[in-house]
Amino acid sequence: MSVIVTDAGFVADDRHFDFTPFVELDANMSSPPKAIDMTAEDDPEVLSGYVSRISYIRIHFAAFDDGRGFTLARRLRLRGFTGRLRAKGYIIAEQYAMARRAGFDEVEISDALARRQPEALWKTRANWTAHDYQSKLRSAATPSIA
Numbered sequence: 790m791s792v793i794v795t796d797a798g799f800v801a802d803d804r805h806f807d808f809t810p811f812v813e814l815d816a817n818m819s820s821p822p823k824a825i826d827m828t829a830e831d832d833p834e835v836l837s838g839y840v841s842r843i844s845y846i847r848i849h850f851a852a853f854d855d856g857r858g859f860t861l862a863r864r865l866r867l868r869g870f871t872g873r874l875r876a877k878g879y880i881i882a883e884q885y886a887m888a889r890r891a892g893f894d895e896v897e898i899s900d901a902l903a904r905r906q907p908e909a910l911w912k913t914r915a916n917w918t919a920h921d922y923q924s925k926l927r928s929a930a931t932p933s934i935a
Contacts, residue, residue, distance in 0.1 A: 791877075792903040794885065794896040796915040799908045802897075808847055811835075829857035833864050840870045847897070850878035859891040866892035882906045885914035 793802050809822035811831045821836070824845035836843065846865060848858045862874055876888050877897040888896055898906075 790900050791897045792900060793875075794898060794911050795894070796889075798912050798915070799903065800895075804845070806845075808845070827861065829855060829861055831861070833861060833868060836865075836870075837868060840865065840868050843870065844872045845875070846870065846872065847875040847877050848893075850876060850880055853879040853881050853884065855879075859887060862888075862891040862893050882910045882914055885911060 791802070793800050804824070806823055808824045808826040811825055811827045814821070814825070814835060818839075821839035821843050823843070824847070825836075825843060827833075827846060827848045829848070829851070833840075848861055850858045858876060862876070865874065870892075873895070874893050875895050875897055876893045880888060880896045880898060881902070885896060
């Protein structure tokens with residue numbers, strides 16, 4: 790089993806469909822599947838003609854120190870993907886803010902990781918916009934008018 794993490798904490802998985810593996814996609818498909826499973830090695834360019842018609846993409850993280858999934862999420866969002874984006878696999882609570890900033894809506898973790906990193910730990914990272922160093926730098930660079 791797995792646990793879904795959102796800004797609200799641990800929630801039930803509300804998906805009632807299967808994900809189609811990216812490797813099974815056909816370049817000549819008339820309509821894309823509702824949900825796609827991707828890995829960091831998959832090229833989002835393949836989805837360029839379909840990205841607006843896909844509802845759900847799940848990106849697998851093979852290791853917590855492999856950040857390519859964050860880049861892939863950002864690239865999908867920049868290409869116009871507006872559906873639900875889920876990170877799955879080796880994501881730790883300390884990476885939750887980065888996942889949200891990259892464009893992920895939620896994270897799917899194993900039950901074992903949820904036991905090691907309980908909901909309270911993930912919820913401390915839920916205010917992911919509060920610790921945005923770029924916003925802090927921009928506001929510090931803006932002179933205040935007294």
